[in-house]
Amino acid sequence: MSAQLVEEGRLAFDRQAWGDAYRTLSAADRDVGLDADDLERLAVVAHLTGRNEAGHAARERAIQAHVDAGRPERAARCAFWLGMQLSRRGEPARGGGWLARAERLVADRPDAVEHGYLLVPRALGANDSADPETAAGLFGRILDHAQRAGDPDLDAIGRLGLGQALLHLSRPDEGLALLDEAILAVRSGAVSPIPAGIIYCGAIDTCQRIADLQRAAEWTASLGRWCDEHPDLVPFRGQCLIHRSQVLQVQGRWPAAMSAAVDACRRLADPPIDPAVGAAHYQQAELHRLRGALGQAEEAYQEASRWGRSPQPGLALLRLAQGRPDAASASLRRVLEEPQDPPERVHLLAASVVALLAEDRLEDAGAAAREAVELAGGVGSPLLAATADQALGTVLVEEGRAGEALPVLRGAWRQWEELGAPYETACVRVLLGRACRAMGDEDGFLLELDAARTVFQQLGAVTDLRSVESLLARSSPSGSAPSGTGRAGTGRAGSAPSGTGRAGTGRAGTGRAGAGMAHAGGLSDRELEVLRLVADGRSNREVAEALVISEHTVARHLQNIFAKLGVDSRTAAASWGFQHGVL
Structure with a gap:
């Protein structure tokens, strides 16, 4: 009977029925115990079904079983994965101990492919520490190990990491090509399930960071199908929902985006809590802010911060919506003094432009906008280019240079249109309307604002809608432009597309009035x-x-x-x- 259970467990593992595999293999283990290979299988399916402690225990036993069988390389591989999983779950000391043991197990085997795996923590650390040159060198060595050994898991990990490092080094074509190769290996089934999930999430995170919406949407859909094909899967599903919410937000499908973000929070908050829950709370906060639910947005930003996700630039944009530009500027100024990669800095600068203009600091806003344009040009992302151009166009309008603003804003509008981002497109149309009015084109002003109003109504962008309706309501009945142009325009800042909340209004001439009757x-x-x-x-x-x-x-x-x-x-x-x- 025990032998039959083991065989059933192996078959379930091979067909990726991970829940069935866990039940049968754990039953066989309780009955007669498992050998090293089957303990590895048990560890994998325990992890994939959310039984992390059981998985860690199985890996520890598999390590010892491989050592006892005279297979130090296999023991080192198990110790590597155990160390990585423990470190990610918030146990760096315990995880580091297992990584050190893995190093010791293959110390006298210089050609073992496990040396490539053991370079991964150092390479990831270099990327995380904004040292992409060191990371690129380490991931290059990892690929050399993988190719000599013909190891598809390590090869895909190496391509993902090297691609990320090259993107940090402003080499987007090479970097994205490597990400494409890593995802292709995953889609082909050549990569085992745990590294496959890691590669999916890492590649999508990178595309969100550099604002490559096309790849992010395509790979999120692919990850979603992979998760749906494995109903027992627990890890990666929450991250998939965060990515899905971000894509839906850009597409203007805000109710569906909120549903996905709420579901992500629910899944990631189940014990053991996944640190990615902070990103899920941030995503909820962004959607609340865009729809004018400022109190709920504040609570969600606080939750995101509590779980280690920076609440900026969203929290600063919330402060602007609350009429507190000084608080927004102070927060963004502090964050911008810290090192960021170019895509993140572009979003922060775009938000800073809005805050600085709210404080009438035109010169500083112009400097921030021009830095954003320069940085976006080095990344090669249409979304970042649109974000930066929108910020620059806003400054030009505020400076009274509407003629210069129009082509810049038209370019941003076209890019948002091509990206299928209705909210951002509408925000630019408000700015275009203001520029038209400044040049005496009242019909252009009314047409642009009417188009923006329709989109804001459809999306439920309450704050932006009120601002546009105020502008239209105060337009001169005769069609002549009132004195001045007022401030308008919402924009975008943040790892995910989101508006900056500078929805603007026109100026209406007012005469002096006495202090007469009360209203x-x-x-x-x-x-x-x-x-x-x-x-x-x-x-x-x-x-x-x-x-x-x-x-x-x-x-x-x-x-x-x-x-x-x-x-x-x-x-x-x-x-x-x-x-x-x-x-």
């Missing part, structure tokens, strides 16, 4: 004027110029408005005004 909420005529201009997106300085008063007086009016309405931000005050029909 809803107890607002005076002057306070109502200030509220209308603030709702249009104007800074304190712009309000002061429009009403011919000092910035200090504007600040005092805002304090009075906040006190009367019981709110604590410009955004909340504007929202109150819309709800009560005074705007």
Whole structure:
């Protein structure tokens, strides 16, 4: 009976029925025990079905069984995987001990392919430490070991790592070609299941980082099918859902994106909790922010940070939506002083442009936008190029250089269109409308904003929709452009596509008004004027110029408005005004 169970377990393993394989092999192990090879199989299926402690125990026994059988190379391979899994699960000391033992087991066998595997932790560390040149050299040596031994698992791992290092070195064509080869090996079935899942997730993470949406979408769909074909699979499924949510967000399918992010949180939070749960919370926060659920977004960003995922640039964009540009600028300034790879820095710079403009720091915003354009050009990603051009176009509009802004924004619009990103496309159309108005083209202004409004309505982008409707509502009935152009435009920042929340508004000329009768909420005529201009997106300085008063007086009016309405931000005050029909 025991021999039959072992044979059934092996057959289940070969057909990748991992739940069945675990049940039969563990039953056989309890009955008569398993040999080293079958203990390895048991360890693999335990890991794939989420039984990590059982898997670790089986690997430890397999290591000793291989040693007892005089097979130190096989023992070293088992010790490598055990050390890597323990290190990833937050036990670096225990994991490092097993990696050290693996080194010792093959110390007197210089030609063993396991030396290639044992270079992987060092190579990954170099990539993580922003030392891509060292990483590239190590992954090159890993590939040499793999090719000499004909080891498809190590070969695919080496190609993935070398490709990532080359992308860090701004060699996108070579880097992406290596990622393509690694994924091809996985799809062909040449790679065993645990490294296959690692390679899928690593390649998709990289494509999200460099904003290669086409590959990210294609490989996410492939990983999803792989997960669906194995209903017992536990690891990789949560990461797959995060990637799926990110792709759906770009495509404008926000409800489906939120569903995938929530499901990812649920799966990754099941004990033992996967550190990737932080990325799932961040993804939820981004979607909440885009749809105007600012309180829920704040909570989700906090959860992401709690699990080790940086909440930036999303949290800074949330602060902007809450009317706190000083907090947004301070956070982004601090983050930008730290080292980042070019794609991440482009997103941070794009968000910084929005924050700096909210503080009327045009010169600093221009410098940030131009740095973003330069960095995006070195990466070769259409999404990053669109992000950087959008930031530059926003600055040019704010500087009153609408004629220069139009071709830059048209280029960004075309790239977002080709990427199938409706939200970002609509945000650029708001900016195009502002540029048209600045050049006296009121029809162009109205057409662009009407198109953007339709998209925002369809997506449920509440904050952007309110801003656009405010602009349109305050347009002159005669069709002539009101004085000034106001601020508009939302953009994008973050590992995943997301808007920057600078949805803007036009300026309407206002004459001086007395401090006469009170309006809803107890607002005076002057306070109502200030509220209308603030709702249009104007800074304190712009309000002061429009009403011919000092910035200090504007600040005092805002304090009075906040006190009367019981709110604590410009955004909340504007929202109150819309709800009560005074705007």
